[in-house]
Amino acid sequence: MTVETFSEKPVIVAGAGRSGLLAARLLAGEGARVTLRDDRPRADVEASLGEPIPAGIAFLRGMPGEGEVRRSALLVVSPGVPREKLPLSALSAAGVPVWGELELGFRRFQGKVAAITGTNGKSTVTTLVGGMASGSFPKVFVGGNLGTPFVAAAGATCEWGVVEVSSFQLESITSFRPRVAALLNLTEDHRDRYATKEAYFEAKMAIFRNQGPSDTAVVHADDPEVTARLGSIRARLLPFSVSRALEEGAFLSGGEMVLRRPSGEERYPRAVLKIPGLQNVENALAAIAVARSMEISPQEVLAELARFPGLPHRVEFVRSVAGVSYFNDSKGTNVGAVLAALDGFPEPVVLIAGGKDKGVDFRPLRPALGRKARAVVLLGEARDRMARELAGAAPITVSGTLAQAVRAAAEAARTGDAVVFSPACSSFDMFRNFEERGEAFRKAVEELPG
Known part of the structure:
Protein backbone atom coordinates (compact mmCIF):
# COMPACT_ATOMS: atom_id res chain seq x y z
CA MET A 1 0.00 0.00 0.00
CA THR A 2 1.28 3.49 -0.86
CA VAL A 3 1.76 5.50 2.34
CA GLU A 4 0.03 8.85 2.03
CA THR A 5 1.96 11.54 3.89
CA PHE A 6 0.61 14.78 5.35
CA SER A 7 3.82 16.76 5.78
CA GLU A 8 3.11 20.50 6.13
CA LYS A 9 -0.63 19.82 5.83
CA PRO A 10 -3.27 20.63 8.50
CA VAL A 11 -4.61 17.54 10.24
CA ILE A 12 -7.26 17.20 12.99
CA VAL A 13 -7.30 14.44 15.59
CA ALA A 14 -10.71 14.26 17.30
CA GLY A 15 -10.50 12.73 20.77
CA ALA A 16 -7.49 13.14 23.07
CA GLY A 17 -7.38 9.74 24.74
CA ARG A 18 -4.36 7.48 24.55
CA SER A 19 -4.91 6.42 20.93
CA GLY A 20 -5.65 10.02 19.89
CA LEU A 21 -2.43 11.28 21.44
CA LEU A 22 -0.40 8.53 19.75
CA ALA A 23 -2.03 9.34 16.38
CA ALA A 24 -1.31 13.05 16.87
CA ARG A 25 2.32 12.32 17.79
CA LEU A 26 2.79 10.07 14.77
CA LEU A 27 1.40 12.62 12.31
CA ALA A 28 3.27 15.51 13.91
CA GLY A 29 6.45 13.44 13.66
CA GLU A 30 5.78 13.07 9.93
CA GLY A 31 5.63 16.85 9.62
CA ALA A 32 1.85 17.43 9.67
CA ARG A 33 0.39 20.49 11.39
CA VAL A 34 -1.75 18.70 13.98
CA THR A 35 -4.64 20.05 16.01
CA LEU A 36 -5.83 17.77 18.80
CA ARG A 37 -9.45 18.29 19.83
CA ASP A 38 -11.44 17.06 22.81
CA ASP A 39 -14.63 18.05 24.63
CA ARG A 40 -12.72 18.22 27.91
CA PRO A 41 -10.53 21.14 29.05
CA ARG A 42 -6.81 20.76 28.38
CA ALA A 43 -6.04 20.31 32.10
CA ASP A 44 -8.50 17.40 32.36
CA VAL A 45 -7.08 15.78 29.21
CA GLU A 46 -3.51 16.02 30.48
CA ALA A 47 -4.51 14.71 33.91
CA SER A 48 -6.21 11.73 32.26
CA LEU A 49 -3.22 11.06 30.00
CA GLY A 50 -0.73 11.51 32.84
CA GLU A 51 1.46 13.72 30.64
CA PRO A 52 1.34 17.10 28.90
CA ILE A 53 0.27 17.45 25.27
CA PRO A 54 3.53 17.84 23.29
CA ALA A 55 4.52 21.41 22.41
CA GLY A 56 4.34 20.79 18.64
CA ILE A 57 0.66 19.78 18.77
CA ALA A 58 -2.09 22.42 19.04
CA PHE A 59 -5.03 21.74 21.37
CA LEU A 60 -8.54 23.10 21.05
CA ARG A 61 -11.55 22.26 23.17
CA GLY A 62 -14.66 20.90 21.42
CA MET A 63 -15.16 19.11 18.12
CA PRO A 64 -14.19 20.82 14.84
CA GLY A 65 -16.67 22.88 12.83
CA GLU A 66 -17.37 22.89 9.10
CA GLY A 67 -14.92 25.66 8.24
CA GLU A 68 -12.02 23.99 10.02
CA VAL A 69 -12.56 20.58 8.45
CA ARG A 70 -12.80 22.06 4.94
CA ARG A 71 -9.25 23.40 5.39
CA SER A 72 -7.91 20.06 6.62
CA ALA A 73 -6.16 17.26 4.73
CA LEU A 74 -7.22 14.51 7.15
CA LEU A 75 -9.38 13.93 10.20
CA VAL A 76 -8.48 11.08 12.56
CA VAL A 77 -11.35 10.13 14.87
CA SER A 78 -10.72 8.31 18.15
CA PRO A 79 -12.90 5.28 18.98
CA GLY A 80 -14.61 7.07 21.86
CA VAL A 81 -15.91 9.90 19.63
CA PRO A 82 -19.20 9.04 17.86
CA ARG A 83 -19.07 9.99 14.19
CA GLU A 84 -22.30 11.96 14.63
CA LYS A 85 -20.29 14.53 16.61
CA LEU A 86 -18.35 15.41 13.46
CA PRO A 87 -19.52 17.62 10.54
CA LEU A 88 -19.77 14.59 8.27
CA SER A 89 -21.51 16.31 5.36
CA ALA A 90 -18.84 19.03 5.22
CA LEU A 91 -16.09 16.41 5.41
CA SER A 92 -17.68 14.47 2.58
CA ALA A 93 -18.26 17.56 0.42
CA ALA A 94 -14.65 18.65 0.87
CA GLY A 95 -13.31 15.14 0.18
CA VAL A 96 -11.49 15.05 3.52
CA PRO A 97 -10.71 11.45 4.53
CA VAL A 98 -11.91 10.35 7.97
CA TRP A 99 -9.75 7.61 9.42
CA GLY A 100 -9.82 5.92 12.77
CA GLU A 101 -6.64 5.23 14.71
CA LEU A 102 -6.94 1.61 13.50
CA GLU A 103 -6.90 2.71 9.86
CA LEU A 104 -3.95 5.04 10.42
CA GLY A 105 -2.03 2.28 12.20
CA PHE A 106 -2.76 -0.21 9.41
CA ARG A 107 -1.54 2.20 6.74
CA ARG A 108 1.76 2.62 8.60
CA PHE A 109 2.29 -1.00 9.71
CA GLN A 110 4.93 -3.14 7.98
CA GLY A 111 3.57 -6.68 8.27
CA LYS A 112 0.52 -8.91 8.06
CA VAL A 113 -2.45 -8.45 10.36
CA ALA A 114 -4.68 -10.87 12.24
CA ALA A 115 -7.69 -9.08 13.73
CA ILE A 116 -10.16 -10.34 16.32
CA THR A 117 -13.56 -8.88 17.16
CA GLY A 118 -16.81 -9.97 18.77
CA THR A 119 -18.98 -8.84 21.64
CA ASN A 120 -17.19 -11.13 24.12
CA GLY A 121 -13.93 -13.05 24.36
CA LYS A 122 -11.84 -10.91 22.02
CA SER A 123 -9.20 -9.92 24.60
CA THR A 124 -8.72 -13.55 25.63
CA VAL A 125 -8.40 -14.75 22.02
CA THR A 126 -6.10 -11.86 21.07
CA THR A 127 -3.82 -12.60 24.01
CA LEU A 128 -3.82 -16.35 23.28
CA VAL A 129 -3.00 -15.83 19.60
CA GLY A 130 -0.41 -13.19 20.51
CA GLY A 131 1.35 -15.67 22.79
CA MET A 132 1.28 -18.35 20.09
CA ALA A 133 2.63 -15.91 17.49
CA SER A 134 5.38 -14.61 19.77
CA GLY A 135 6.71 -18.15 20.06
CA SER A 136 6.75 -18.63 16.28
CA PHE A 137 7.91 -15.32 14.80
CA PRO A 138 10.87 -13.08 15.72
CA LYS A 139 8.81 -9.88 15.98
CA VAL A 140 5.08 -9.60 16.66
CA PHE A 141 2.83 -6.71 17.72
CA VAL A 142 -0.03 -7.61 20.08
CA GLY A 143 -2.54 -4.95 21.07
CA GLY A 144 -5.20 -2.74 19.54
CA ASN A 145 -8.36 -2.23 21.58
CA LEU A 146 -6.59 -4.41 24.16
CA GLY A 147 -3.59 -2.63 25.67
CA THR A 148 -1.33 -0.78 23.23
CA PRO A 149 -3.14 1.04 20.39
CA PHE A 150 -2.24 -0.28 16.93
CA VAL A 151 -0.94 3.11 15.83
CA ALA A 152 1.96 2.63 18.30
CA ALA A 153 3.32 -0.02 15.91
CA ALA A 154 3.44 2.41 12.98
CA GLY A 155 6.61 1.93 10.99
CA ALA A 156 7.59 -1.19 12.92
CA THR A 157 8.68 -4.16 10.83
CA CYS A 158 6.87 -7.19 12.26
CA GLU A 159 5.91 -10.50 10.74
CA TRP A 160 2.41 -10.13 12.23
CA GLY A 161 0.25 -7.72 14.13
CA VAL A 162 -2.35 -9.47 16.31
CA VAL A 163 -4.98 -6.82 16.93
CA GLU A 164 -8.16 -6.72 18.98
CA VAL A 165 -10.65 -4.43 17.24
CA SER A 166 -13.89 -2.95 18.55
CA SER A 167 -17.03 -1.90 16.70
CA PHE A 168 -16.14 1.73 17.46
CA GLN A 169 -12.79 1.30 15.68
CA LEU A 170 -14.34 -0.53 12.73
CA GLU A 171 -16.71 2.40 12.06
CA SER A 172 -13.80 4.38 10.63
CA ILE A 173 -11.89 2.01 8.34
CA THR A 174 -11.41 2.38 4.61
CA SER A 175 -8.54 0.06 3.60
CA PHE A 176 -8.02 -2.02 6.79
CA ARG A 177 -7.62 -5.59 5.52
CA PRO A 178 -6.54 -8.34 7.92
CA ARG A 179 -5.12 -11.47 6.34
CA VAL A 180 -6.96 -13.39 9.09
CA ALA A 181 -10.09 -11.95 10.72
CA ALA A 182 -12.15 -13.54 13.49
CA LEU A 183 -15.71 -12.77 14.59
CA LEU A 184 -16.28 -14.57 17.89
CA ASN A 185 -19.95 -13.76 18.57
CA LEU A 186 -22.64 -11.11 18.26
CA THR A 187 -24.90 -10.13 21.17
CA GLU A 188 -26.64 -6.84 21.88
CA ASP A 189 -24.36 -4.16 23.33
CA HIS A 190 -23.63 -0.42 23.21
CA ARG A 191 -27.22 0.70 22.68
CA ASP A 192 -26.06 4.06 24.03
CA ARG A 193 -24.04 4.39 20.78
CA TYR A 194 -26.10 2.43 18.23
CA ALA A 195 -29.78 3.05 17.51
CA THR A 196 -30.39 -0.65 16.81
CA LYS A 197 -28.57 -3.89 17.55
CA GLU A 198 -28.39 -4.45 13.77
CA ALA A 199 -26.32 -1.25 13.40
CA TYR A 200 -23.91 -2.57 16.03
CA PHE A 201 -23.71 -5.97 14.31
CA GLU A 202 -23.00 -4.36 10.94
CA ALA A 203 -20.18 -2.32 12.48
CA LYS A 204 -18.62 -5.58 13.67
CA MET A 205 -19.03 -7.17 10.23
CA ALA A 206 -16.82 -4.43 8.73
CA ILE A 207 -13.81 -6.49 9.84
CA PHE A 208 -14.40 -8.63 6.72
CA ARG A 209 -15.23 -5.78 4.32
CA ASN A 210 -11.88 -5.55 2.51
CA GLN A 211 -10.93 -9.22 2.64
CA GLY A 212 -10.67 -11.31 -0.51
CA PRO A 213 -10.57 -15.02 -1.37
CA SER A 214 -6.91 -15.33 -0.32
CA ASP A 215 -7.75 -14.19 3.22
CA THR A 216 -9.34 -16.21 6.06
CA ALA A 217 -12.47 -15.46 8.09
CA VAL A 218 -12.77 -17.36 11.37
CA VAL A 219 -16.45 -17.39 12.41
CA HIS A 220 -18.58 -18.85 15.19
CA ALA A 221 -20.75 -21.56 13.65
CA ASP A 222 -23.00 -21.78 16.75
CA ASP A 223 -23.97 -18.08 16.78
CA PRO A 224 -27.14 -17.43 14.74
CA GLU A 225 -26.39 -13.71 14.32
CA VAL A 226 -22.96 -14.56 12.89
CA THR A 227 -24.14 -17.36 10.60
CA ALA A 228 -26.98 -15.17 9.26
CA ARG A 229 -24.36 -12.76 7.88
CA LEU A 230 -21.86 -15.15 6.31
CA GLY A 231 -23.13 -14.48 2.77
CA SER A 232 -21.41 -11.09 2.68
CA ILE A 233 -17.93 -12.52 3.44
CA ARG A 234 -15.58 -13.04 0.46
CA ALA A 235 -12.73 -14.63 2.43
CA ARG A 236 -12.29 -18.38 2.98
CA LEU A 237 -14.51 -19.38 5.88
CA LEU A 238 -13.03 -21.35 8.77
CA PRO A 239 -15.79 -21.90 11.36
CA PHE A 240 -15.53 -23.10 14.97
CA SER A 241 -18.10 -24.90 17.12
CA VAL A 242 -18.44 -26.50 20.55
CA SER A 243 -21.72 -28.23 19.67
CA ARG A 244 -20.99 -30.29 16.54
CA ALA A 245 -18.30 -31.74 14.30
CA LEU A 246 -17.48 -29.69 11.21
CA GLU A 247 -16.39 -30.85 7.75
CA GLU A 248 -13.84 -28.05 7.90
CA GLY A 249 -13.04 -25.92 10.94
CA ALA A 250 -12.28 -26.16 14.66
CA PHE A 251 -14.64 -28.11 16.93
CA LEU A 252 -14.91 -29.90 20.25
CA SER A 253 -15.01 -33.69 20.08
CA GLY A 254 -15.20 -35.32 23.50
CA GLY A 255 -12.02 -34.36 25.34
CA GLU A 256 -10.26 -33.00 22.26
CA MET A 257 -10.25 -29.75 20.32
CA VAL A 258 -10.01 -30.70 16.65
CA LEU A 259 -8.92 -28.58 13.70
CA ARG A 260 -10.00 -30.17 10.41
CA ARG A 261 -8.79 -28.71 7.11
CA PRO A 262 -8.20 -30.13 3.61
CA SER A 263 -4.53 -30.57 4.55
CA GLY A 264 -5.41 -32.88 7.45
CA GLU A 265 -6.63 -33.02 11.05
CA GLU A 266 -4.97 -31.82 14.27
CA ARG A 267 -6.05 -32.61 17.84
CA TYR A 268 -5.36 -30.67 21.02
CA PRO A 269 -6.46 -32.01 24.44
CA ARG A 270 -9.08 -29.88 26.17
CA ALA A 271 -7.52 -30.88 29.51
CA VAL A 272 -4.47 -28.64 28.89
CA LEU A 273 -6.60 -25.49 29.29
CA LYS A 274 -6.20 -23.66 32.58
CA ILE A 275 -9.08 -21.30 31.76
CA PRO A 276 -12.45 -22.71 32.90
CA GLY A 277 -15.86 -22.76 31.24
CA LEU A 278 -17.31 -23.68 27.86
CA GLN A 279 -16.90 -20.08 26.65
CA ASN A 280 -13.14 -20.49 27.04
CA VAL A 281 -13.23 -23.71 24.99
CA GLU A 282 -14.87 -21.56 22.28
CA ASN A 283 -12.10 -18.97 22.73
CA ALA A 284 -9.44 -21.69 22.46
CA LEU A 285 -11.01 -23.12 19.28
CA ALA A 286 -11.09 -19.66 17.71
CA ALA A 287 -7.47 -19.06 18.71
CA ILE A 288 -6.41 -22.41 17.20
CA ALA A 289 -8.16 -21.55 13.92
CA VAL A 290 -6.61 -18.06 13.77
CA ALA A 291 -3.12 -19.21 14.75
CA ARG A 292 -2.95 -22.10 12.29
CA SER A 293 -4.27 -19.78 9.53
CA MET A 294 -1.24 -17.59 10.36
CA GLU A 295 0.95 -20.71 9.95
CA ILE A 296 1.95 -20.77 13.61
CA SER A 297 3.29 -24.24 14.40
CA PRO A 298 1.03 -26.77 16.18
CA GLN A 299 3.72 -27.08 18.88
CA GLU A 300 3.50 -23.37 19.73
CA VAL A 301 -0.30 -23.51 19.64
CA LEU A 302 -0.34 -26.36 22.15
CA ALA A 303 2.32 -24.76 24.36
CA GLU A 304 0.36 -21.50 24.69
CA LEU A 305 -2.95 -23.29 25.29
CA ALA A 306 -1.27 -25.11 28.18
CA ARG A 307 0.43 -22.10 29.78
CA PHE A 308 -2.18 -19.34 29.30
CA PRO A 309 -3.48 -18.43 32.80
CA GLY A 310 -6.43 -16.32 31.66
CA LEU A 311 -6.89 -12.56 31.94
CA PRO A 312 -7.79 -10.65 35.12
CA HIS A 313 -11.44 -9.73 35.72
CA ARG A 314 -12.77 -12.50 33.46
CA VAL A 315 -14.48 -15.15 35.65
Missing part, protein backbone atom coordinates in the same frame (compact mmCIF):
# COMPACT_ATOMS: atom_id res chain seq x y z
CA GLU A 316 -11.42 -14.91 37.90
CA PHE A 317 -11.48 -16.88 41.16
CA VAL A 318 -10.91 -14.57 44.15
CA ARG A 319 -11.32 -16.73 47.29
CA SER A 320 -13.64 -19.09 49.18
CA VAL A 321 -15.33 -17.92 52.36
CA ALA A 322 -17.48 -20.25 54.50
CA GLY A 323 -17.78 -22.74 51.66
CA VAL A 324 -18.82 -20.09 49.10
CA SER A 325 -16.55 -19.34 46.10
CA TYR A 326 -16.29 -15.76 44.79
CA PHE A 327 -15.55 -14.95 41.14
CA ASN A 328 -14.66 -11.60 39.57
CA ASP A 329 -16.06 -11.13 36.06
CA SER A 330 -15.94 -7.32 35.99
CA LYS A 331 -15.24 -7.52 32.23
CA GLY A 332 -18.73 -9.02 31.78
CA THR A 333 -20.14 -5.73 30.51
CA ASN A 334 -23.07 -7.07 28.46
CA VAL A 335 -25.82 -9.67 28.68
CA GLY A 336 -24.02 -12.17 26.45
CA ALA A 337 -20.97 -12.16 28.70
CA VAL A 338 -23.10 -12.80 31.78
CA LEU A 339 -24.90 -15.69 30.08
CA ALA A 340 -21.54 -17.21 29.12
CA ALA A 341 -20.26 -16.81 32.69
CA LEU A 342 -23.37 -18.37 34.24
CA ASP A 343 -23.12 -21.28 31.82
CA GLY A 344 -19.76 -22.21 33.33
CA PHE A 345 -21.17 -22.86 36.84
CA PRO A 346 -22.94 -26.16 37.57
CA GLU A 347 -23.56 -25.04 41.18
CA PRO A 348 -26.17 -22.44 42.30
CA VAL A 349 -25.06 -18.84 41.73
CA VAL A 350 -25.66 -15.55 43.51
CA LEU A 351 -25.20 -12.96 40.76
CA ILE A 352 -24.05 -9.41 41.47
CA ALA A 353 -24.83 -7.15 38.49
CA GLY A 354 -25.50 -3.56 37.48
CA GLY A 355 -23.60 -0.44 36.46
CA LYS A 356 -23.95 2.20 33.74
CA ASP A 357 -27.15 1.72 31.78
CA LYS A 358 -26.26 1.26 28.08
CA GLY A 359 -29.91 0.78 27.10
CA VAL A 360 -29.77 -2.97 26.35
CA ASP A 361 -32.55 -5.45 27.07
CA PHE A 362 -31.81 -7.44 30.26
CA ARG A 363 -34.72 -9.85 29.85
CA PRO A 364 -32.65 -12.52 28.00
CA LEU A 365 -31.03 -13.17 31.41
CA ARG A 366 -34.31 -14.42 32.87
CA PRO A 367 -34.20 -18.11 31.77
CA ALA A 368 -30.61 -18.59 32.96
CA LEU A 369 -31.33 -16.88 36.28
CA GLY A 370 -34.40 -19.04 36.72
CA ARG A 371 -32.24 -22.16 36.33
CA LYS A 372 -29.04 -21.05 38.06
CA ALA A 373 -29.56 -18.18 40.49
CA ARG A 374 -30.25 -18.50 44.18
CA ALA A 375 -30.42 -14.70 44.31
CA VAL A 376 -29.50 -11.55 42.38
CA VAL A 377 -27.96 -8.41 43.91
CA LEU A 378 -28.21 -5.25 41.79
CA LEU A 379 -26.41 -1.91 42.04
CA GLY A 380 -25.51 1.14 39.97
CA GLU A 381 -27.35 3.35 37.52
CA ALA A 382 -29.11 0.44 35.80
CA ARG A 383 -30.30 -1.33 38.96
CA ASP A 384 -33.93 -0.17 38.96
CA ARG A 385 -34.55 -1.05 35.31
CA MET A 386 -32.75 -4.36 35.76
CA ALA A 387 -34.93 -5.11 38.80
CA ARG A 388 -38.07 -4.48 36.76
CA GLU A 389 -36.95 -6.58 33.78
CA LEU A 390 -35.68 -9.48 35.93
CA ALA A 391 -38.49 -9.49 38.51
CA GLY A 392 -39.68 -13.01 39.29
CA ALA A 393 -36.70 -14.81 37.72
CA ALA A 394 -34.92 -14.98 41.09
CA PRO A 395 -35.03 -13.18 44.48
CA ILE A 396 -33.63 -9.65 43.98
CA THR A 397 -31.85 -7.34 46.42
CA VAL A 398 -30.75 -3.77 45.61
CA SER A 399 -27.55 -2.27 47.08
CA GLY A 400 -26.01 1.19 47.04
CA THR A 401 -22.33 0.26 46.85
CA LEU A 402 -20.28 -2.67 45.62
CA ALA A 403 -19.11 -3.47 49.15
CA GLN A 404 -22.74 -3.59 50.31
CA ALA A 405 -23.61 -5.81 47.34
CA VAL A 406 -20.85 -8.27 48.25
CA ARG A 407 -22.10 -8.46 51.84
CA ALA A 408 -25.68 -8.96 50.62
CA ALA A 409 -24.54 -11.74 48.28
CA ALA A 410 -22.63 -13.43 51.13
CA GLU A 411 -25.82 -13.43 53.22
CA ALA A 412 -27.87 -14.92 50.38
CA ALA A 413 -25.35 -17.63 49.44
CA ARG A 414 -25.23 -21.12 50.95
CA THR A 415 -22.34 -23.54 51.31
CA GLY A 416 -21.33 -24.84 47.88
CA ASP A 417 -22.68 -21.78 46.00
CA ALA A 418 -20.71 -19.40 43.77
CA VAL A 419 -21.01 -15.61 44.06
CA VAL A 420 -20.35 -14.22 40.59
CA PHE A 421 -19.78 -10.52 39.93
CA SER A 422 -20.72 -10.18 36.25
CA PRO A 423 -22.32 -6.74 35.83
CA ALA A 424 -23.91 -6.83 32.31
CA CYS A 425 -23.15 -3.09 32.28
CA SER A 426 -20.15 -0.82 31.83
CA SER A 427 -18.42 0.67 34.87
CA PHE A 428 -18.53 4.37 34.16
CA ASP A 429 -21.33 5.28 36.57
CA MET A 430 -19.19 4.42 39.62
CA PHE A 431 -15.67 3.56 38.40
CA ARG A 432 -13.12 4.72 35.82
CA ASN A 433 -12.99 1.33 34.10
CA PHE A 434 -13.74 -2.36 34.53
CA GLU A 435 -10.29 -2.96 36.05
CA GLU A 436 -10.89 -0.50 38.90
CA ARG A 437 -14.33 -2.03 39.44
CA GLY A 438 -12.87 -5.55 39.53
CA GLU A 439 -10.24 -4.49 42.07
CA ALA A 440 -12.98 -2.96 44.24
CA PHE A 441 -14.88 -6.26 44.12
CA ARG A 442 -11.75 -8.20 45.02
CA LYS A 443 -11.09 -5.88 47.97
CA ALA A 444 -14.68 -6.24 49.22
CA VAL A 445 -14.41 -10.03 49.05
CA GLU A 446 -11.05 -10.01 50.87
CA GLU A 447 -12.69 -7.95 53.66
CA LEU A 448 -15.44 -10.52 54.28
CA PRO A 449 -15.02 -12.21 57.67
CA GLY A 450 -14.25 -15.90 57.61
